[in-house]
């Protein structure tokens with residue numbers, strides 16, 4: 001299925017959009033989707049994207065409040081009013097990384113726990129605090145938090161066994177926590193005309209281990225993982241005025257996985 005969004009009236013032209021982790025797998029997809037809508041995209045990441053695009057890369061660690069304040073200063077100096085913040089960056093684990101074999105709860109390292117929560121939760125909270133405050137002063141803005149199907153259900157560890165991998169507890173906590181941050185922010189800044197929502201996407205197919213994909217597909221009513229472009233329309237919808245009466249909610253897009 002080829003989903004083209006170019007002619008859809010999201011009215012996101014010239015909107016100033018921050019995407020954290022915009023150099024990553026999903027982030028890159030979202031950066032390009034906003035660029036196609038002719039938005040001005042600022043990618044806040046530790047590393048530049050390997051794929052060239054017209055976004056502005058701002059090398060920043062989202063866990064460092066002072067660095068984020070410098071980014072805000074840059075926007076204020078350039079008189080750029082932010083319209084949209086997407087909290088997308090988080091630590092993700094690649095089962096191929098042999099160093100990460102000890103992810104069982106019994107052996108889980110406190111350093112990993114702290115690092116994961118610092119990036120996934122503290123980073124999103126700091127971006128919300130700093131860029132959200134700026135948007136609240138302008139009395140207009142949208143914040144979108146990227147949670148996961150594992151923000152609403154527990155991981156089924158059986159599907160990772162073929163890779164000798166355990167989905168870490170920190171991932172569940174971060175993704176559930178983002179849904180809490182979403183509700184808090186939506187309620188807190190509602191009167192300032194800030195909407196805040198989350199999406200809970202299911203796993204995106206990215207040539208993962210065949211056995212893993214087979215086992216995962218059995219848990220999904222639609223019988224397959226998502227394609228990398230299948231969240232674009234949902235994100236555009238939640239970031240545009242088309243969703244003007246939606247705030248504080250989490251839209252689950254998981255092929256039905258969480259309903260069974």
Ligand SMILES: NC(=O)c1ccc[n+]([C@@H]2O[C@H](COP(=O)([O-])OP(=O)(O)OC[C@H]3O[C@@H](n4cnc5c(N)ncnc54)[C@H](O)[C@@H]3O)[C@@H](O)[C@H]2O)c1
Pocket residue numbers: 020021022023024025026027028044045046047060061062063088089090091092119123146147148149200201202203204205
């Ligand atoms: N890929 C999936 O199947 C999937 C499914 C559900 C939810 N998600 C969520 O989507 C989001 C993106 O996932 P992805 O697969 O693109 O991950 P990814 O690992 O490819 O990208 C994450 C990006 O975040 C950046 N980052 C990490 N720490 C940072 C920091 N301290 N400051 C700034 N940037 C930092 C990384 O450099 C990387 O570019 C994550 O929140 C993930 O939980 C992904």
